[in-house]
Amino acid sequence: MAGGISGAALVIVLSTWARYLSLIPRGRVPARPLGSVILQVLGMTLAVAAILENYWSVDGPAAGVVANSTTAVLMGAFFLWLLAQRKTPVGDLKVGVGDILPGFTATTSDGAIFSTDELDGKRVLLKFFRGGW
Amino acid sequence: MRPALAKHAVSVIALSKDTVDEVAIHKQRDGLTLTLLADPELEVIRQYGVEHHKVLGFSTGSLMLGGIPLGPGGPSFKTMAIPTSLLVDEDGRIVWIDQADDYRLRSSNGRVLGAVETAFSSES
Numbered sequence: 001m002a003g004g005i006s007g008a009a010l011v012i013v014l015s016t017w018a019r020y021l022s023l024i025p026r027g028r029v030p031a032r033p034l035g036s037v038i039l040q041v042l043g044m045t046l047a048v049a050a051i052l053e054n055y056w057s058v059d060g061p062a063a064g065v066v067a068n069s070t071t072a073v074l075m076g077a078f079f080l081w082l083l084a085q086r087k088t089p090v091g092d093l094k095v096g097v098g099d100i101l102p103g104f105t106a107t108t109s110d111g112a113i114f115s116t117d118e119l120d121g122k123r124v125l126l127k128f129f130r131g132g133w
Numbered sequence: 134m135r136p137a138l139a140k141h142a143v144s145v146i147a148l149s150k151d152t153v154d155e156v157a158i159h160k161q162r163d164g165l166t167l168t169l170l171a172d173p174e175l176e177v178i179r180q181y182g183v184e185h186h187k188v189l190g191f192s193t194g195s196l197m198l199g200g201i202p203l204g205p206g207g208p209s210f211k212t213m214a215i216p217t218s219l220l221v222d223e224d225g226r227i228v229w230i231d232q233a234d235d236y237r238l239r240s241s242n243g244r245v246l247g248a249v250e251t252a253f254s255s256e257s
Binding site for chain 1: 142144149151155157158159162169170171176177178180183185186217219223226234249
C-alpha cells in the first residue's frame with residue numbers, strides 16, 4: 001500500500017517537473033502555474049502519507065518507500081522554492097525612455113571587441129538576458 | 134519576428150553575464166545569428182542597473198558532444214542580468230523599455246513588435 005502511494009507521489013512530482021520544463025524552450029511558461037503547484041503539493045502530501053502509513057506498519061519502514069517519498073518531497077519543495085524566487089528586483093534601472101543609450105564596450109561571441117559606436121545611425125533592440133544553459 | 138524587425142531595419146543585440154566561451158557555445162548550439170555579447174564582469178549590466186544579485190541559475194553543461202553541451206550544468210548561485218529589452222532609434226535614443234518583474238516570463242513577440250511598430254512605422 002505505502003509502496004504504491006510513494007511511487008505515485010514520485011511520478012506526480014517528477015512528471016509535473018518534466019511538463020513545466022518542457023514549456024520553457026517554447027516560451028509558454030504560464031504566469032500563474034496553479035496546476036503545477038497543486039500537483040506538487042498533492043505529490044508531497046501523498047509522499048508524507050506513504051511514509052507515515054509505512055512507519056506504523058508491522059514490518060517497519062521499507063527502504064523503497066522512504067527513498068521514493070524523500071525524493072518526491074525534496075523535488076516538490078525545490079519546485080515551490082524556485083517558484084517563490086521568481087520576482088526580479090526591478091527599480092534599479094539606470095536608464096529611461098528618451099535617454100541617449102549609454103555607451104559601452106563588450107566582447108562578442110567571436111572574441112571581437114564590440115562598441116556602441118558601431119550602432120550610430122542604426123535601430124537596435126538591445127536585450128539583457130540571463131545567459132544560456 | 135525576424136522579418137518584422139528587418140522591415141524596420143532593427144538589428145538585435147543580446148548581452149548576458151556569460152563568458153565569451155559560453156556565449157560562443159550558446160550561439161552555435163541554438164544556431165543564433167544575432168550579435169551576442171559577453172559581460173562576465175557585469176560592467177554593462179551594472180552600468181544599466183539591471184543586475185539581479187545572487188540568484189539560482191544554471192550554467193552550460195560540461196558534458197559535451199562535438200562542442201555542444203548535452204544539457205544544463207548544475208545549479209549555482211550567481212549574479213546575472215534581469216531580462217530587459219531596450220529599443221533604440223537611429224539617433225541612439227531609447228524609445229521603449231520592457232523589464233520582467235518575473236524572470237520566468239519574457240517579453241512576448243507581440244509586445245516587442247508592437248513597440249517597434251509604434252516607434253518606427255510613422256517615420257519609415
